[in-house]
Amino acid sequence: MFSILYGIASALSWGVADFAGGLASRRLSLYLVVFYGYIVGLLALFIAVALYPEVLPEPKSIIFAGLAGLLGAGSLLVLFYSMTFGQMSVAAPVSALFAAVLPIMVGIFTQGMPASLHFVGFGFALLAVVLISLGDSEQALHPESIANLSLPVLAGLGFGGSFIAMHYAINGSHSVISLMISSYTIGTLTTFFFVKIRRETFSIQRNSLGIVLAHVFFNVGGNFFYLQALKTGRFDISSALGSLYPGATVMLAWIILKERIYLRQCIGIVSALIAIMLFTM
DSSP: HHHHHHHHHHHHHHHHHHHHHHHHHHTOOHHHHHHHHHHHHHHHHHHHHHSSSOOOOOOOOOOHHHHHHHHHHHHHHHHHHHTTTOOOOHHHHHHHHHHHHHHHHHHHHHHOOOOOOHHHHHHHHHHHHHHHHHTOOOGGGGGHHOOOOOOHHHHHHHHHHHHHHHHHHHTTTOOOHHHHHOOOOOOOOHHHHHHHHHOOOOOGGGHHHHHHHHEEEEEEHHHHHHHHHHHSSSSHHHHEEEEEETTHHHHHHHHHOOOOOOOHHHHHHHHHHHHHHHHHH
16 A cells, blocks of 8 residues: 555656746756756755665665666656657657556566556556646647657657666665665766757756756655655556656646646546556555
8 A cells, every 4th residue: 555655656746846847947948957857856865865874775776776867867858859859749648658558568577467456557547647648739649740759759668667777776675765866876967968968058047946946856756755666566556656747747737827627638637546546456
């Protein structure tokens, strides 16, 4: 039961982080938002591990955590890059779908078939991910958009690979913060080199600091809760629950920005709730 709660908490935290990141990107480059998200998060994690010392993880766990950071940061940059080519309407749902499917497949293969109700829950969770991310965009269903999926698929597979790598990192380890430091270190280096290659300025406006810090806080929280979910439950269920984060983003946009929630997004939110109920049975 705790793994379900941690999985839901990771989705809520990541959803808030995405919402805050979206607001920050209105004032800063998307790539800078990602970079600051990693480097400020890394500093916060160093403070946390100083206050709450942990046993150093095994080298294998550190390597897998670093791989998760590389895949996660690289996939996020690929996703944003794909959006610059006008694929925004299709990039988000496609990448989210593949990010959810890959860990589910690996979880079933390595941990065996889940209970029948849990298996049905996967179907509702995947449906929720797509419908919530898709919104009311008709362009996403256009044949030309569907034909140009290479970058969003690559990003989704990378996100899924990041989930899998973190699963192997946390396996048998209790050093959650230390593993996050390894992941964030590689993520920081990856995004730093990308920003340098693009010759972006690293300056940040004072009125952007609060929203960037909110993005950092909830992103770190999402990763922490996801690792806790992995420690206490099945990998595939934890990943499926974590992948429901777009629901929180959509709800915040509706409540705070007064953005419209479309019918298919409402269906997606209901599907997410059904999936959660099935996972608890």
